[in-house]
Amino acid sequence: MVTTPARGRGAGFWLRWSWRDFRSRWIAILAIGVVLAIGIGVYAGLGSTATWRRQSNDASFAALAMHDLRIELSPGTFVDQGTLLDVVSGIEDGSSIDAVAERLVVDSQVDTGSAGIESALVPARLVGMSFGDGRPVDEVWIRDGSAPSDGSTSSEATTPVGVLEAKFADFRGLPTAGTVTIAGGREVDYSGLGVIPEDFFYEGPEGTIFAEGELAILYLPLAPTQQLADRPGQVNDLVMTLGDGADRDAVEAQLTEAVNRAGLGATVSTRDDAVAVRILYEDIDNDQRFWNALSALVLAAAALAAFNLVSRIVEAQRREIGIGMALGLPRPQLAIRPLLVGVQVAVVGTIAGVAVGYIVGDAFAGVLESFLPLPDYRTGFQAGIYAQAAVLGLAVPIVAAAIPVWRAVRVEPIEAIRTGHLTAKSNRLTDWTGRIPLPGSTLTRMPLRNVLRNPRRTVLTAVGVGAAITALVAVLGMLDSFDRAINRGGDEFTRGGSDRIIVQLDTFYPSDSSVVAELDQVADVGRIDAALRLPVTALAADGNEDLDLLIELVDLDTARWTPTVIDGATPTGADGGLLLARKAATDLGVGVGDRVTLRHPVRTGAGFALTETEVDVAGIHGNPIRTFVIGDVSLASVFGLQGAANLVHVYPADGATRADAQRSIFDLPGVTSSQPVARISEAIDEALAQIVSILLVAAAAVLILALLIAFNATRITVEERQREHATMRAFGLPIRSIVGTVVRESVVTGVVATVIGLAGGVVFIQWMLRSLATTTLPDVGIDLYVAPATIIVAAVVGIAVVALAPVLLARRIATMDVPDALRIME
Amino acid sequence: MADRVAFDETGSEAVDASIGHAGTRIDLDELTKRYQVGEVEVTALENINLHVDEAAFVVILGPSGCGKTTLLNMIGALDTPTSGSVKVAGIDLxxxxxxxxxxxxxxxxxxxxxxxxxxxxxTAYENVRFGADAARRSDADDRTRMALDQVGLSPRQDHFPHQLSGGEQQRVAIARALASGNPILLADEPTGELDFRTGVQILQVLEEQARAGMTVLVVTHNREISRIADRVIELSSGHIVADGPPAGGPARTSDLQW
Structure with a gap:
């Protein structure tokens, strides 16, 4: 009976052998393990945040009884308190309503100077609502301080007391309780900082996001708000929750019908239409897709690195495998030892990956809580996601190892045990490219020849590094694209002068009214242009989605600010049509010269009614924000508002600053808010700067990743080329020349990796932008843009860092035992 | 001989300088080399005294482990002695x-x-050219083509090593050494991987170089090969046990049998 050395050996035998293998190449295994750990750490850590966010959102919205349905009257219109309640109670499914509350929501202006902090004038929103009366709906979460006391809820309270929105207070550094001054010079005390569920995330002035410091929201009892807004006994908003089992769509339809029947210009929206709900929930999926894709890239890089390493090990063990075959060992046993290398990488990567995941998750939880403060944050350990990550971490390197092992054990024993020149294999690409004459000395040619000689390995390494660069380009390119969109928006806002101030009036006034005229007479104001801004719904043809837009009508012949027309022509006259944002035109499926149907309010006596009008698309304006539609003021007749204005563009007088002008008009009657247009893009830039700092950390991590992959690949190359380097040294080549050839070879790989990374990054960004465009940020037209700086960073990482890796291994080449290396049998 | 002269004529100043002086003389005095293998000290060479004149064809003969490759590495400046001296071209290595x-x-x-x-x-051409490039010869292309011609491989110059037979690969290696224009050729078991017929062809090329004025040192364990040398130095356990011309004088390569 023939026995073989390893047949019948137990696990201990293989583990001991594997341990010895580990000791001989522990640096490579740790390096790949770390690459893998980053991949599964990102997957596990950020994967957990999706569950945290969903659970936290659910709990927070539920805790504050977020409304199911909301009725909002058209801007500038109000009804007597109780009118909306009557409309609601009259619907067929009125019994399914669980809680309902009328509110008064008005725009205003806040001067934070009176709170003892640096004076700043910012647009504000006053939300008059109930505090603890009846069944709760859209309650305020008091994060710090306290709710207004009972005595402060009546209109007789001398100084109204409310709650200031917490993120604004944080951004502006305001205390837990204090006093602010609102438009008209009225002081308002706030007893605490908090938020209602619909403001967990909100858009700032002019549709800005992440601009918490630019909109002050004050939650006040209803009666004092009516007094402050000079709307005693009036409301313009209603929110309600429905009981279990209620048919929300049916109730929404009934409400819409009832509102129209009552002749109210109003929109009915659901909880899902609220920006906070849309962003907080849909952003989870988008973020998760982004992080999953990033971790997939890192995992792919790790898999390729593991594949490279195991291939080399298998190649090194080729003769041993052949001897095993010659001794009659079954293939599964031959595969054990090289597969155990994959297991080593898997174990190291998984253990480290779980730790990385915990660190990443913990850090991200802190970032989340600071960016989006919610009343009920749930950040428990997500065993399921960690288990998934662990399975991935174990599977990826083992599968990567299995492929070269499978190939190795399929060869004939005689082929496996051959030595010397008989082992050399033909390579069609090398044979073909060998005919291409290359310039320069052999040292110049050698790197390219080496790359061509082993294209598979070159591609594997390049794809590994390229995956890391893809992640880097994806992160930076997303920022570039955002930044460009913001700059385009900023440029558009500041056309005609960066000191333009948009002044919102509390209702519609004749353009020649005293309210408008007074603005022009202020000493610090140099010029004004009256305008109209109204909400409209553009009805899409061909099954596209209807869009809620904001139409602004200005005198396009005389106004100082007019939009850039990037396609089509500037509309003139009442029949001249509209200018749409490119994104709006695309989403609506219309182009220049087409017609679009608008559903809009039209003034009928004292109130408004909804109607539909077809209007030409005269052109496309340059603002990337989809919401903005621009038309000539002569279109006001379509809305029954000819000669009226609810918005004024104000320009400071010569010698006056925008702050001077803003302060001068603060107390004027009819003025609810003023917002310098330059401040809008400044605020977004500030918000973006916070995100950039986080992403730069990600970029640094990717850089380390690329270096690790490159280092590992180069290490393998240096080991493989040991004999060639020894031969070079035998011919007297200086170490720097030998390292130079390896560096040049790495540069070639790096260039390929950079090209792969840039192409991959562009595809990744396109995919993300498409995803964002349809879900999280449908209102912004973001075009793909990769800045030259990003390309340079990618090239630095892809080429310079990859080229640096051989330098780290120069010592290995310098200290090699040349005679010993020359005797190595192939 | 004509080829060798052509090399010298087209060589750089460095070539002329190294060949022109007593540059190819090899002097080993009391050379000892010891290695540490684990906890055991191994003496590879002990008190070796050896002098090789220019343009000599020397075979260093001995069984495996006798120290002959170590000796070649010392002469080739790949290794340094534990004691004693190795002088090549007058330089104490x-x-x-x-x-x-x-x-x-x-x-x-x-x-x-x-x-x-x-x-x-x-390719074969590029491998040979490497020898000239490493030696920084300004006429690398001419040297490469001439060396390939000398070993009879010009028609195969665009082939890669894996497309060549073992004998052809070794001839490329010889051409690489020749293209460098260096006056001393050190060959470590040059026929070890080859069959008899191919081995003889390789030895013929080496012999031609020696006859053309090059100093050629061949290390082998094959006693038959030593028959073609001018001088045979026999090593055993790190000591020179014999040194002199082969018994019966140098044989022709066509007379060899193994």
């Missing part, structure tokens, strides 16, 4: 810096290895 030793390898000695050690990614 034991005292030379690593840079000076590299320069010695670049401009004075060339190697031929048992396993050829060709660069697999380079």
């Amino acid at each position: 034991g005292r030379a810096s690593s840079g000076e030793r590299a320069e010695m390898r670049r401009n004075t000695v060339s190697f031929i290895f048992q396993t050829f050690n060709l660069f697999p990614a380079l």
